[in-house]
Amino acid sequence: MFAIFSCDEMTLYVLPTLCSNARSFILGHYSLLNDKFDKNLIQLAKQYDGIFRLHLMLNEPHLIITDPQLVQKILTSYDFQGVANLRAISYDLFGSGLVCAQGNNHKRQRKLMNPLFTFANVKEMIPTFIQGGHQLKDHWINLIGDKKEERISITSLISQVTLDIIGLIGFNYEFNSLKVKSELAKAYEIMNSYNTSPLFGVLIDFFPFVRKLPFDYNIRYNNSLKIASKISENLVIEHKNNPIKGKDLLSLLVETNEVTPDHEKLTHDELVSQAFPDQNHQPTLDEIDQLKYLECIFKETVRIIPPSQVIHRITTKDEVLNDYIVPKGTRLQISINSIHHDPLIWGENVEEFVPSRWLDSELKITNYKFLPFGAGYKLCIGWRVASLEFKSLLIVLIRNLKFNVVEEFAFKKKPIGMARPVPGIDLWISKFE
């Protein structure tokens, strides 16, 4: 067994790492966060059997984990804490809600919120998803007008409709982003377009105060955060004072919280932090469920480009991971993207978009090899919402419109953070005659 007693020189030389001449004393392996980063990571994960080191700001070692057995060990134990509350961006965005909660506090919040996301509750959201799909379709049909087809940048419009849907199902709030934008819609737009360079992202992770410095960038972002948290505060107060029995998640949450014993209740701050978080036929859940190939398309999409590329954890005591002793306080990154591109799991056609692979009864995929929504105790509470929303929108759009690629158009995937296409995606869109 190899011994690593602290994050010092021993660590640096014992665990396999990337070639040292690619590492700078200040920025670590930052220079590798380039276009080939994904490919390099996939290659290294294979080469080093699912665990190796990468150095970030001030050479701090991060262990990159792709071995499914290690993934299971890490995601199922509270000894490996989420780091969202340590990360300046996440804490600003999610406050004291479930995303950042740890240990017993996490268990309490999760127990209270799980019932809101049951199949029965999520089923009630389908009409809102379908309505969102129709709004998007109508908006695009307007843009096409009398033309045969129109080149449309789809990315920001899809984010806007998604925001509208979250507003309605989350807290009965009309963002109305495709029409006249509400104050909150504008605030979210600024926060969503906060597209920092990888270096800035790593920098603020290490030195959170950088986020407070008076750059134009920071000022606009911080103002938007203030607006969002003020409005979510008002929404919670409004829902508490006027307990209309709504179907939105915030109404259900306030209602559930009222009848929960005091020691298990969510505090006011915790409540505020959860807030954010034939062609015209309206398909039902049963009908959507029968579309098996649509399910395959959803799974293959989030396999090949997992929206969350990495899950972060930190060790709270010394641990043994495979043959390595990893000291308390070490940062771990489960690379979802590398696991989803491992040919040993998915076969030689791993780089191809093949939805039918999900129909293959030979494909044995455990929860720790397919991780678009994480796994274990922090498994995404909204995975059913995301999956049904994706399918509902797609059903409406592909029944009404035809999509074609714009040949000369190129885009890249953001290598870190949420996987977003940069600068977005343009498509030729036309109506069905």
Ligand code: HEM
């Ligand atoms: C495509 C869409 C989505 C993706 C890819 C996604 C991904 C994830 C992942 C990977 C995690 C695990 C984080 C960790 O282990 O540290 C997570 C947690 C979480 N997600 Fe999602 N998510 C999505 C949509 C949603 C939606 C629609 C909601 C709410 C309605 C939601 C609410 C949450 C919450 C509250 C957590 C924290 C759960 C906990 O700590 O117990 N997510 N998500």
